[in-house]
Amino acid sequence: xxxxxxxxxxxxxxxxxxxxxxxxxxxxxxxxxxxxxxxxxxxxxxxxxxxxxxxxxxxxxxxxxxxxxxxxxxxxxxxxxxxxxxxxxxxxxxxxxxxxxxxxxxxxxxxxxxxxxxxxxxxxxxxxxxxxxxxxxxxxxxxxxxxxxxxxxxxxxxxxxxxxxxxxxxxxxxxxxxxxxxxxxxxxxxxxxxxxxxxxxxxxxxxxxxxxxxxxxxxxxxxxxxxxxxxxxxxxxxxxxxxxxxxxxxxxxxxxxxxxxxxxxxxxxxxxxxxxxxxxxxx
Numbered sequence: 525x526x527x528x529x530x531x532x533x534x535x536x537x538x539x540x541x542x543x544x545x546x547x548x549x550x551x552x553x554x555x556x557x558x559x560x561x562x563x564x565x566x567x568x569x570x571x572x573x574x575x576x577x578x579x580x581x582x583x584x585x586x587x588x589x590x591x592x593x594x595x596x597x598x599x600x601x602x603x604x605x606x607x608x609x610x611x612x613x614x615x616x617x618x619x620x621x622x623x624x625x626x627x628x629x630x631x632x633x634x635x636x637x638x639x640x641x642x643x644x645x646x647x648x649x650x651x652x653x654x655x656x657x658x659x660x661x662x663x664x665x666x667x668x669x670x671x672x673x674x675x676x677x678x679x680x681x682x683x684x685x686x687x688x689x690x691x692x693x694x695x696x697x698x699x700x701x702x703x704x705x706x707x708x709x710x711x712x713x714x715x716x717x718x719x720x721x722x723x724x725x726x727x728x729x730x731x732x733x734x735x736x737x738x739x740x741x742x743x744x745x746x747x748x749x750x751x752x753x754x755x756x757x758x759x760x761x762x763x764x765x766x767x768x769x770x771x772x773x774x775x776x777x778x779x780x781x782x783x784x785x786x787x788x789x790x791x792x793x794x795x796x797x798x799x800x801x802x803x804x805x806x807x
Contacts, residue, residue, distance in 0.1 A: 525599070525602055525603050525606075525608050525609065525610070525611060526609065526610050526611070527599060527610075527611045527613060528610060528611070528612055528613070529612075529613055529614055529615065529618065530614065530618055531614070531618065531619075531660050534572075534610065534612050534660055534661065535660070537609075537610050538570075538572065538610065538661070538662070541570060542664065543568045543569050543570075543664050544568055544570060544571075544572055544661060544662065544663040544664055544665075545564035545565065545567050545568025545569065545570070545571045545572070545663060545664065545665045545666070545667065546564070546568075546571075546572045546573075546574070546657070546658075546661045546663035546665070546666040546667070546690075547560045547561055547564050547571065547572070547573045547574070547608075547666070547667050548573075548574045548576075548653075548654060548657050548666070548668075549573060549574060549575055550575065550576065550577045550578065550591065550708070551575040551576075551577065551592070551593060551594060551595060551598050551708075552591075552592040552593070552594050552598070552708040552711075553575075553594075553597075553598045553601050553602070554706050554707075554708065555698060555706055556669060556671070556695075556697075556698035556705075556706040556707075558601065558602075558605050558607075559695060559698055560667045560668075560669060560695050561573060561602070561605055561607040561608055561667075562605070562607055563667050563693060563695050564607070564665070564666075564667045564693070565607045567665045567667070567691075567693055568663070568664055568665050569609075570609030570610065571607050571608050571609055572608070572609065572610045572611075572612060572661050572663065573602060573608045573610075573611050573612070574611070574612040574613070574614075574657055574661070575595060575598060575611065575612075575613045576612075576613070576614055576619060576653070576657075577591050577593060578649055578650070578653040579616065579649075580624065580627075580645070580648065580649030580652055580653060581645070581646050581647075581648075581649030581650050581653065582649070583643055583644070583645060583646070586643075587709075591708075592708060592711065595613060598611075599611065612657075612660070612661065619653070619656060619657075619660075624652060626652075627648050627651075627652045628648065628651035628652045628655055628682065629647075629648050629651070630647045630648070630651055630678050630681070630682070633770070633772075634674070634677060634678055634681060634770070634771060635647045635648075635678060637674075637771060638674055638762060638764060638766075638771065638788060638790075639674050639675075639790065639799070640674070641762075642761045642762070642790065647674075647675070647678050650675055650678065650679070651678060651679070651682055654679055654682070655682065655686075655688075658688060658690055663690055664689070664690065664691065665690065665691045665692075665693055666679075666690050666691075666692055666693070667692075667693045667694075667695055668692060668693070668694060668695070669694075669695045669696075669697060669698070670694050670695065670696055670697050670801070670803075671697040671698075671705050671706075671707070671799065671800065671801070672799070673786060673788060673801045674771060674788070676692070676694055677771060679692055680692045697800070697801070699725070700722075702722040703722040703725040703726065704718075704721045704722045704724070704725065705725065705798075705799075705800050707798065709796055709797070709798065710796075710798075712794075712795065712796040713793065713794070713796055714794060717793050717794050717796065720756065720757070720793060721793060721798065723756060724753075724758075724789060724791060724793075724798055724800050725800055725802070727749055727752060727753060727763070727789065728787050728789060728800060728801065728802040729802065730749070730752075731745055731746075731749050731763065731765065731787045731802075732787060732802055732804040734748075735765070735779060735785075735804075735806050736804070736806050736807075740776045740779050740780060740806075741776075742765050742773065742774065742776075742779065745765065746762075746763045746764060746765060749763040749789075750762075750763050753789075753791050757793070758791040758792065758793055759791060759792040759793075760789065760790070760791035760792075761790040761791060761792075761797075762788070762789065762790055763787065763788075763789045763791075764787065764788050764789070765779075765785055765786075765787045766785065766786055766787075766788065767783055767784070767785060767786075768784040768785060768786045768803060769784065771786075771788075779806050780806065780807070781807075782805050782806060782807045783805070783806075784803065784805055785803070785804055785805060785806070786801050786802065786803045786804070787801065787802050787804070788800075788801040789801070
């Protein structure tokens with residue numbers, strides 16, 4: 525695996541390559557990231573990964589400074605996997621050599637709801653850096669995980685609306701044996717918090733099962749789920765049942781008719797904010 529730190533060196537390595545598969549990450553790699561690399565290998569050759577902690581997508585009170593940076597360990601993991609041809613690991617001056625005055629802002633219908641409501645600049649930062657990375661790598665396909673469900677939808681919409689020649693491949697959420705979605709932020713959890721954390725996925729399953737059992741008062745089901753989290757010591761931002769196709773709230777008729785749905789949640793356990801989601805249909 526070749527490790528490059530500049531856009532010029534990256535382009536030198538990829539010159540003439542027409543089937544590049546790309547996996548952008550912020551590093552601190554775990555099993556879920558490595559599974560993204562393996563999926564990318566099935567859809568293109570060579571595989572390029574990137575590691576870049578993107579300041580633009582962090583709010584003023586979020587964890588940019590303490591976000592784990594483990595480049596040496598990440599390189600070792602990728603070399604053991606043997607799926608990645610080039611790792612692009614730029615610093616901030618390389619990717620943002622001047623103030624980023626041009627930024628991509630998703631439309632309110634998708635970018636200002638759910639995560640966008642609680643993290644107002646998050647999707648602007650994500651969209652801007654992904655577009656910049658796509659420009660550097662020029663991939664044919666790119667792989668994103670479903671754990672960041674709204675992010676996946678926004679990247680797909682951005683590629684579609686800007687006519688970018690990049691196919692976005694979704695990877696299913698990778699979980700520990702107890703159901704907790706793998707995340708770099710899981711390392712912030714205390715022992716007691718880690719034991720409690722799988723309840724977040726359990727709650728999503730309860731919401732799904734409640735709707736499948738015939739209860740269709742969606743807002744009341746969401747409110748019940750929020751109360752359940754609070755009683756267990758969580759501080760939830762949202763529990764929301766939405767249509768998979770556009771993340772808008774489904775009608776009762778749509779729920780009963782089997783509209784593909786997803787229930788999404790974000791909640792803080794101690795000082796750690798976790799997100800998760802579950803796709804399902806009723807009937």
